[in-house]
Amino acid sequence: MSKKDKWPIYVPKPTFERLKKYYAYLMQIDEDYISSDELAKKFNIKPEQVRKDFTYLDITGKPKKGYHIPLLVEELGKLFGTRVLENLIIVGAGNLGSALAKYMGFEKMGVKVVAIFDNDPKKIGSFVGELSVLPLSFLERVIKRFKVRIGIICVPEESAQEVANLLIKKGIKAIWNFSPVPLKVPETIIVENQDITSGILTIKHILAKK
Template identity: 80%
Template sequence: MPKNDKRPIQLPRPTLERLKKYYAYLMQVDLEYISSEELAKKFNIRPEQVRKDFTYLNITGRPKIGYHIPPLIEELGELFGTGVMENIIIVGAGNLGSALAKYTGFEKIGVKVVAIFDNDPKKISSFVGELSVLPLSSLERAIKRFEVKIAAICVPEESAQKVASLLIRKGIKALWNFAPVPLKVPETIIVENQDITSGILSIKHVIKK
């Protein structure tokens, strides 16, 4: 793709997932250059796969030196839109929702938590970090005020679908779902599921071998 071509890049899902991992890793290393072999070793894949993944980016490596990390990070950041701040809200002020609200790394990737909600009267008006827990009745006002498109669902399984439907009615376009249940949503709505139970079971299965 030409350097000045700003059309959205259509990526295969496996490639997108690997590029996210590369980006997270490169943000942490204190290096000037990195080779496809080094990245391949880190993620237990073939160097050819790394180089193929990078063909979707406007960047090339140097023989025997590798990829210049600063422009590589910049290119990946542009791909993932980290240069544009996106506001996000959290529904569920329990342990998980509170931990997400306090996470300090979001702004590095262009995300800011602007509000947290709960339907428990004991939690409403309490503080999670610098945010006051709001009732669900304030959802629409907050979504419009902060122009929010993304919401994280951190509620019990039995409440997740109801919350998802409410958020969609109020204008949310993408759901980050931490509830261990599939959500029924219109095709136009983006859903990213984070199944913590499934994740830890996968890890236990691997280490058991």
């Protein structure tokens, strides 16, 4: 029985994180094959670890050639669900939200921004790329029409929890949180926190130690 017959499979978090890095790197290179040695060198790990990570995929390497990159990308795409397009929405049409709305790389990852929202009357009706900024009162109809399950929060910390509650109430199942505050959500809701402040402070701390 192949791994395809047992899909989806459980992947340990450390392996999953490495597979995400491999995928991002492979999407950028224009080659037919890549070896475990090459990937190991790129990510400063052992070739054995790369080969072990790939045991979670339905793929094998060829002697003296390595792994066929298009097939490897396809298998990783299945794991990450990139072959199924997910619509997402953004709440917060500030600098960060606007930048994310205009990011051209989302569709390669199987997601598409279909709407951006804000509660600032001065922003509502303006355009971010090809999207018109909508009022929050339009949330429910957009979520239902486009079958949206993912919401991105790009609002100040004092508004983040309120926005999260509203998104969940309107049917959102997963939140990508860019506000610097932890969200309180039901266990059934997926939350991925992208704390920019924490990231910068970590980098500065590491630099200070060197």
